[in-house]
Amino acid sequence: MPKLKTHFEAGMSACLKNLMGCLVGQENKKKTHKSLAANILNINKAVKPHLHIVDAIFSMEGLGPTRGTPLKTGAVFVGTNPYLVDLMCAKFASFDYRKVRTLAEAELRGTIDGSYHDFVRNYNLGGIFHFKPPKAGIIASFIHSPKRQKYFLAIRNTPLFNYLCSTKAGGKLLYMTGLRQDVFIEEDAECVSLSIDLEKCTNCGKCVEYCPIGLDLPGALSDAENKDSKCIQCLYCLCVCPESAIKFCGKLGFMEEQLKQYDEIIKRTA
Ligand code: SF4
Ligand code: SF4
Structure with missing residues (x-):
């Protein structure tokens, strides 16, 4: 979808x-x-x-x-x-x-x-929005202009370019120039457990609102190893908690970069 x-x-x-x-x-x-x-x-x-x-x-x-x-x-x-x-x-x-x-x-x-x-x-939509257009930086806009894009695509499809892009340094360079929108990290996230810092929690209810399986949060996270929990580790509660009261134990993997980019935006929008 x-x-x-x-x-x-x-x-x-x-x-x-x-x-x-x-x-x-x-x-x-x-x-x-x-x-x-x-x-x-x-x-x-x-x-x-x-x-x-x-x-x-x-x-x-x-x-x-x-x-x-x-x-x-x-x-x-x-x-x-x-x-x-x-x-x-x-x-x-x-x-x-x-x-x-x-x-x-x-x-x-x-x-x-x-x-x-x-x-x-x-057709009456009832209400409309005014989306900001997708405006890229100077380098990406220059290369992706309809006139020049075919030259860039010819280079992009060569084995050498693909190899350079697959390296860490190449990926970062593409990200910095705006030619690539994400820093791809192949490492999966591995969540050992989630826990709650009760001193920070204000009982705002955001985590309950977003938990897709309706766990009784934040209480369901008070068992440090989530042994009895049916948590599917989607990490939605972690992302939306405005107080950062939910603690992640494990390896963030690709999520580290995602959180760096989106944590503040998700908390603001949720
Ligand atoms: S979202 Fe965070 S602050 Fe709000 S109830 Fe859940 S754990 Fe507590
Ligand atoms: S990680 Fe997902 S399933 Fe587990 S408690 Fe948080 S929101 Fe619910």
């Missing part, structure tokens, strides 16, 4: 782009990038889910897909026509659909016509 996001390369990401997830293997994904919008539409021609659902309960504005800012938008979009759902999402985000590469391409192909726009224009 896609999350509604502004997206640096695609403009916006919702139903249409989501079907890239049907591609198997990184090689196929890389090939898609050679002509992103056209290939995404081709996938949508071949793969036709009965129902499209976009999760816009929390969306992302700004530099998506991963360096943007979460936004509480409280909506879910459901439909059988991905073009209409994406147009509706663009309206919801006050995002010019012509800047969404897939929608612009679909209009060029004649898949989207005036009847689509009439439907979306006349």
Whole structure:
């Protein structure tokens, strides 16, 4: 299920782009990038889910897909026509659909016509948001401009470049220049236990609100090793606790970088 996001390369990401997830293997994904919008539409021609659902309960504005800012938008979009759902999402985000590469391409192909726009224009969404656009830094914007992107993609698909990107230093350099939005850490998180610092806990109830299996928090964490707990270690409580009263014991792995990037934002938005 896609999350509604502004997206640096695609403009916006919702139903249409989501079907890239049907591609198997990184090689196929890389090939898609050679002509992103056209290939995404081709996938949508071949793969036709009965129902499209976009999760816009929390969306992302700004530099998506991963360096943007979460936004509480409280909506879910459901439909059988991905073009209409994406147009509706663009309206919801006050995002010019012509800047969404897939929608612009679909209009060029004649898949989207005036009847689509009439439907979306006349549909009362009840309320809309004004998403910040995905504005990247100077280097990423220069390289990813439509004129130059094909040269970058040619380099990106070479074995040497792929090797350099897979090294720690190469990954960090790409992250710093904005060409890559994440620092990828392959190490899994391993949670031994979660515990509660009762002196810090204010009983605000946030952890209970977000625990997906409805544990009686924070009390359920007072047993230091969580021996009797049914906790599935999703770590939602850890992330949303505004007082940092929940303590993690174990190895954070890839979560370390995620928390560095998002901890403050999650706490502010939750
Ligand atoms: S979210 Fe944190 S402060 Fe709030 S009740 Fe849970 S442990 Fe306590
Ligand atoms: S880690 Fe997840 S399942 Fe476990 S107590 Fe926290 S929110 Fe609930």
